[in-house]
Every structure is written in C-alpha cells, then in structure tokens.
Amino acid sequence: MKNILLPTDFSENAWNAIEYALQLFKEETCNFYIIHSFDQPDSSSYMGVTSAMAKESIYNAQVEFSKQGLRDVLAKVKSTYPNPNHTYKCVSIYKQFKDAVKKVVVDYKIDCIVMGTKGASAIKEITVGSNTAGLIGVVNCPIIAIPKHTQFKGIKEIGISTDYDIEFTEKGLQPLMELAKSNASLISVFHIMDRVKKLTTQQEEKSEILRKLLSNFSANYFTLTDIGVITGVRAFVQSRNLDLLCVIAREQDFLKRILNQSYSKTISSKSNVPLLILNVKNF
Template identity: 35%
Template sequence: MKNILLPTDFSENAWNAARYALELFKNESCTFFVLNTYTPHIAHSRFMATNVASGMLEDAARSQSEEGLANFISRIHIQYKNPKHKFTAISSFSMLVDEVREVVDDYEIDLVIAGTKGASGLEEVFMGSNAVRIIKAVKKCPVLAVPQNFKFQTPDEIAFATDFNRFYTESELKPLLDMALTFNAVIRIVHVQHTISALTELQKFNLSMLRKYLKEVEHYIHTVSELNSISKTLEVFSDELDIHLLAMLHYQHSYMENITRELVVKRVAFHTQIPLLVIPELGMSGSSKNKKEHGAFISE
C-alpha cells in the first residue's frame, strides 16, 4: 500500500492535484494523507487578555481547518468511489513546509502531490512559492507538482532530464521506473547541452548504468541544444514530443537546482504545462515508523 501526502488549502488548485492523484493511483491500494495547516493571526486587544484572544482565534482556525478537511474528503467520496483508497485527515497548527516534512517522516510517505499556481509576479516565478518550498524541503521522498489547469492524462510518455554527471542509485530511479512499469510508458532521457559535444568518460559510465537500471522499460536518449535556458528547452521538448510527465533528480548542480537558480536570476517563469516529478537524493535516506500526534483523524 502506498502512502500519499496531499497538502491542501481547499483551493481549486489543490483539488485539481488531488483529482490527478486519485486518477493516477486508481488501480493501487493507497492511503491518502490530506494535510491542512493553519496559523491564525493573533490580534492583540487592550479589552481582552492576550491568552484568551489567542486561544479563541486558534480554536476557530482549528475548527475551520477540520471542517474544510471533512468537506474535501467528502467531495472525494462523492466523485471517486474507490474501495482501494483510504483517507486520513491531518489538521495542524504549524507552517506548511515544516509540517509536510514531519508528516513525510512520521507516516512513511512515498510521494507528495502538490498543486502549482504558476507564475504571478517576480516573487513567484516558479510554480508558486509553496510548491517550490516543499520541493526544496522534502528530502526523503519524491514530490509531484501538478499544474493548476492540467487535466489527467495517462503518463505513457515520460521525460527524464539529466546531464549524466552523477551516478544514479537504485532508490533514486525506483520512482521513475515504477511509474514507467505501471503505465507501460516510454522513458525519454533528455540531455540538454549548451554546445553539443561528446560525453566524457564519466558521463558514458553513468549513462551505461542508467540504461541497465531501465532495461525493463522502453527508453531513448535525446541530446538537445539549449534554447536560451534549460527550462525553456525542456518546455519545448515536452511540447514537441507530447510528454505527459517530466522527471528530474534534485541534488547539488542538478538540472533542477540550475533551473531554480536561472529562473530567479533571469526573472523568467517555468511555464510547465505537465506534472513535474522531483526526486531528491535518496541513496542513504531511511524512514521511521514513529508516528507523532498531528491532530489527525481518520475518514474512510
């Protein structure tokens, strides 16, 4: 059984990500952890003791969060009657990214699926600030970012963007391989080069190991010239080959790190129209079965 984390602020953007998740795993047994965090604004009044005001505001925020989660899960039950799926609601007085990180640890989460809002000014040049913070913070499982207007398509064409400069571990490639095997997908390994040149010996070795890991699935190598930026190149590549899912590893000097940096420096937006699977360095990571109290309540 897979454990999937769905952070939500009850927006249509978050609902779209949940719908994608339910379609993606409709044939698999899953527990979906639906998370909402709240941090009520504490207003100080000379007519009310601070601790009383704080308590009242926190109680109101908690009730609103729990009611929102109940309605969110009820909406799922009405539209998606799947006996393979169970739901756990988590309401937490916490900052979103901090709580996501804790829930990933405590509930052995296999995948975080978050909605992305797209660019809305220079401060949100990459998919919305919350999605980026989650991607940067989560180190123990992949994060799947779903664009706000993306309608579910079976991911039978998957692009894996990499430069072959780093050795891949089996645990890091497993999410990609599992996705390809589940949907009988073709993996298109895309290597973006500023200037087309031969691979180094290290790159050749890493590529050969990558192909061994992917021997069970149909895959192809695509070497493409950079178009202004890595992000723009991947957008064009994905559009031209009708890619349904873009995957990248996230580590120091990776494409993912470079894209995040170039978007800030060049003030451009990564207008990805397809889901983005970001896989952190998983080689040495472990997980814990320790379950903490997060204000969770079960809804099945």
C-alpha cells in the first residue's frame, strides 16, 4: 500500500495535480493524505495587529478556512473519482509549507508527493515553483511535479536525464521502475555532452551499471552532442513527446542547471511534461 501526499492551496492547479495522482495510481491501493498548510498572514495589515484577541480571531478564521477547504476537496475527490482502492485523510497544519510537508512525510511514512508547479499565490513562481523547489533535497521521497493544465493520459515513455556521475542503485531508481512497470512504459535515458565528446572511464562504468539495472525494462539510450543542457533537455522532451521526465537532484544543483526560468517556460509551459524528481541521497 502506498502513502501519497497531495498538498493543496485550493487552487485550480493544485486540483489538477490531485486529479493526475488519482488517475496515475487508480489501480493501486493507496492512502492519500491531502494537506493544507497555513501560516500567519504576511501583510502589513496583520503585522499592525497588536491585540492578542484579534490575532486569535484571525488564526481561528484561518483554521476554519483550511478545514472547510479540505472538506470541499475531499467531497469533490469522492464524487469525481470514486475508487474502493483509495482511502483519504485530510491534514490541516499551522506551519510554513516546507516544514509542514517534512512533518507529514515523516509522520505518515509518505512514499511520494504529487503537487502542482504553480499555486494560487500572486507572487510569480520561478523554476518548478517555489514550493516544489523548496522541497528538493529536504524530503527523501520522490516528488512528481505536475505543470498547469497537464492531464493524465498514461505514461507511455519516461525520459531520464543523467550525467552518469552517480552510483546508480535499485533502491534509488525504485520510484522510476515502479512507474515504468505499472504503466508498461518505455524508459529513454539521455546524456547531454555539451563540450566533452567522450565519457570518462568512471562514466562508462556507471552507464553499464544503469543498463544492468534497467535490463528487465524496455529502455533506449541516447547521447546528445554539441548542445547546451537547457536546449538539449527541451529538444529531447519535445522530440520524444515524453509523458514524464525523471531527474536526479542533488538538493537544488541539478535543478538550478536545467529548471531555471527559461527551462520552465519551454518545458513546463509548452511541453507540459510532469517531472519525477528523485533525491540523490537515496542512491
């Protein structure tokens, strides 16, 4: 049984990610934890409130807003996607988003987080969304980030971008393998060579380890040369029409390289490809 975390801020994009998750795991027995976190309002009007009673009143209003919002989401889930394989728990928590997710991941032994890349905030999101990016390297479980308006249409092909610079293990690749197995997906591994034209001996060894680990899957291997990382990833995603792109992130270093604003616009907005983000610490 999987434990899946579904963060929501009650936005359209958060609901879209919830729909994606419910369809992605429709054949599996899952516990879904729908979480809404809230903190004290970050506004000049609130900061000017000095009365303890007034602050308590604001807090109580936030609590009721959060709980009612979760009740509404749960009712919508059950009416739109009835599934005897799925159970649900709503969690309203008074913490900043990152701290709330970290706590819930530990408390409920979460296996995977599925969330949207942009929420209801009026602040312009960068990269994969500030909330998503803030979790990279912080939680050990995989994150599936769903771009706005992306609908689940099956996962026929999964791309995985690699520099062949980590020790691949079955444990680290397990989330990718499970998705590929349950969806009978083709795995397309691609390596981008910007300036260097040949793999080092160590890279060759790690490439061979990866091939052995994926030997029971349908897998293709590609090398892109004379092309930058951002352009290369964009070109590969679009030419293959990928259904999911897997990246292995070292906290935020890899994401800083490819998931910048340019990448976000070209990949997340145009291609609408979801991201499976794996934590390198699990390898």
